[in-house]
Amino acid sequence: MRSLFIKEEISFTGEQLLSYWAYTHYDLPGDSILAFIGPCQIDEKYIVGINHFKKKTQIKSERMLHFLVEHFELDLEKAILRQKLLVDIVKDKLNHRIKGDVLQRWGDDLYDTDFKLTVSATVRTPVSTKIHLGINISSQNTPVKARGLTDYGIDPNDISQAVMDQYRLDMRLISEKLWRIRSIE
Numbered sequence: 001m002r003s004l005f006i007k008e009e010i011s012f013t014g015e016q017l018l019s020y021w022a023y024t025h026y027d028l029p030g031d032s033i034l035a036f037i038g039p040c041q042i043d044e045k046y047i048v049g050i051n052h053f054k055k056k057t058q059i060k061s062e063r064m065l066h067f068l069v070e071h072f073e074l075d076l077e078k079a080i081l082r083q084k085l086l087v088d089i090v091k092d093k094l095n096h097r098i099k100g101d102v103l104q105r106w107g108d109d110l111y112d113t114d115f116k117l118t119v120s121a122t123v124r125t126p127v128s129t130k131i132h133l134g135i136n137i138s139s140q141n142t143p144v145k146a147r148g149l150t151d152y153g154i155d156p157n158d159i160s161q162a163v164m165d166q167y168r169l170d171m172r173l174i175s176e177k178l179w180r181i182r183s184i185e
Contacts, residue, residue, distance in 0.1 A: 001171050002028050003164040005157070006036035012066050014042040017132060019125035022070055033167050034068045035160035040119065040134050061119070063138040065149065065156040067163065069131040076122070079129035083108055083122045086133055089166045090118070090159075097154050115139075115147040135159075 004026055015021075022028040040061045067086065071079065084105070091103050091110055094117075103110045108120040119134045136148035137156050149156050 001031045001033065001168045003033045003168055004028055004035075005160055005164070006034060008036070010036045010038040010066070012038060012040040012042070012064065012132070012134060014132075016066075016068050017121070017123050017125070017130050019070070019127045019130070022068065031071050031171070032069070033164050034066075035164055036066050036068075037063065037137065037156055038066065040064045040066070042119075061134065061136050061138065061146070061148075062141050063148070064119075064134040064136055065160055067131070067133040067135075067160075067167075069133075069167070070128050071130075072128045074124055074127075074129060076124045076129060079122045079124070079131060082129075083120060083131045083133070085170060086131060086163075086167055087118065087120060089170070090133065090135065090163055093159055093162050093166065094149075094152070094154065097159070098152050110135075112147050115145050116142075117147050 004022070006026065010016075022032045022034055026034070028034070067090075069082070069086065071082070087105050087108060087110060091105050094110070095101055095103050102112055103117065108122075110117040117136055119132075121132050123130050135156075136142065136146050137150055139146040139148040139151055149159065
């Protein structure tokens with residue numbers, strides 16, 4: 001699995017959920033995890049949660065740290081479990097830096113009491129499954145009560161590399177475990 005922190009600011013619109021986005025734009029073939037910073041305003045046609053789509057929920061943030069994962073397999077259930085793993089990795093890395101058990105995962109997102117820190121989605125494309133996880137950097141001008149990394153004094157560049165490294169390690173260890181466990185008859 002390859003990883004890349006993209007230094008240029010990118011606005012997350014949902015277009016990044018299309019297959020081969022990492023390869024097309026950054027020559028990163030195969031399974032990958034990318035991180036980048038930028039605003040978030042998801043175009044209605046890319047809102048994949050059916051409830052959000054029906055309610056025409058506005059999903060936006062002035063500034064977020066975005067993670068974009070692509071696995072070239074079509075098992076949506078596995079992708080949803082990987083999404084929860086990614087959210088838990090972020091929770092652990094942030095709580096470690098906050099020095100407490102402040103953040104909790106509710107479903108696919110992180111909260112500090114009733115303040116939301118993240119947006120998250122999983123989608124199946126014709127050739128892959130993708131995960132988007134956005135963490136507020138700024139908590140200003142969001143459509144819901146929110147907190148961001150600046151509220152905790154956390155550097156988004158530092159946390160991005162720690163999360164990507166842990167996710168890649170976990171994917172490698174899971175893959176290795178598949179061949180290290182012998183079957184019983």
